[in-house]
Amino acid sequence: MDDYLSSVDDAVADLAQDRGRLGRSSTAERVADILRDRISEGFFEPGQRLSEEAISEALGVSRNTLREAFRLLGHERLLDHRLNRGVFVRVLSAEDVADLYRVRRVLEGAAVRRPPSKQALELIAEAVADAERAAAADDWQAVGTANIRFHQALVTANQSPRLDEAMRQLLAELRLVFHVMANPRDFHEPFVQRNRRLFDLLQDGRLDEAATFLDGYLDEAEQLLIRAYEPNR
Amino acid sequence: MDDYLSSVDDAVADLAQDRGRLGRSSTAERVADILRDRISEGFFEPGQRLSEEAISEALGVSRNTLREAFRLLGHERLLDHRLNRGVFVRVLSAEDVADLYRVRRVLEGAAVRRPPSKQALELIAEAVADAERAAAADDWQAVGTANIRFHQALVTANQSPRLDEAMRQLLAELRLVFHVMANPRDFHEPFVQRNRRLFDLLQDGRLDEAATFLDGYLDEAEQLLIRAYEPNR
DNA sequence: CTTGTCGAATTGTTCAACGATCCTTACGTT
């Protein structure tokens, strides 16, 4: 009987993992999801103003609800809310890009310096493989998203939900900038090999080497980005 | 005449620094400020429900505006927004506390490992002095806020606005927990000396020592907190 | 070319209303 009870308890405990999915749905949040996707895919361009009237009508929600969605995205730094002037898709300055890479060095650097869990290694390996596969297929858009997943997986090694969330937001912000890269191949291709190399270092437990390798990696990515970005300010 | 023009230009350029203060005031944000203060001072206790009707009436704003404020604080993790049930002052679990300290180790650890700027050192020195002064005056509440300023100043060394902001949020979240400490003196006193010691190490450029010292520091703070916190769950 | 003024357009905020959801209580069933 003890067995029976404990197995039930186990099942219930497992179930608790899905609890997160229950509460998740309010119109405002769903609207925010839609807008977030549109922004990160480049449908709304940085600097563009999002009219309350036009969008609320287009999505069939009231202005008040739309404004709640705007607030959410504003806090994620995807939208810029200027009083009495409306909300605009965020325009990142070169300093913003530099700051984002400063944060990446801290977040990813800390992750790389600690022995990764088996789970984390698996996630990282998957992302590397996906990137290589996409590169072989000349699908550079897919390479880009796989690269992003790679770095997200890296941060996972910190075992911290809050750092994961911070990284998620950071990468969403960075996507605002990726669209300025005229040729996505030039930007994403060089890093596919490096991802593989970084993964190998991590797997072999050569953490110090991984850390310095990562620093060089991020330096170059930042410079590539800023060089392509600085002109049109 | 050139001189005249350029001096005017300079004056105008200076003025641009104050631009940030212009936009900053909407009713919703001011309401959020009020509520944030009330929460961090313990007026609203963790777990308490904040009624839209009661608070909107008390503050003399509409429910819609209040909801915008709630969204803001929800994103700062100070409020817990449960669909159709209202907003509650966030209740941190022991895992939350552990995670917060994980993030602190990353943020403060990275800061301590890089040579601090003169400005940063100054901010840190001020916080240390304030804490010592308050400790001498037996004002343990003030010691607590000075300690918080100390750690905020530490992170300043990262030279990253986003990390500063992350630290600000993190500390606001931690304040939710500080109120469970029955005797603030026991919690804050041991760290006044350590702040001084950490400052000395930084000033002398003994960064590695500072880093390991900080790790021990954070470990102890975390355990103190969790020990006082775990029981009442 | 700068400054003042006016009006259209948009946002900020409020209000009232209605449906949807949750909580509580009570009642009946097994």
Place this chain on the structure above:
DNA sequence: AACGTAAGGATCGTTGAACAATTCGACAAG
């Protein structure tokens, strides 16, 4: 005693309309 159901009240989610406040561009005056 544990569980399923039902009813009612309270609160939230969302809407639509309304008005004040603010911005912005145009146009006239100096």
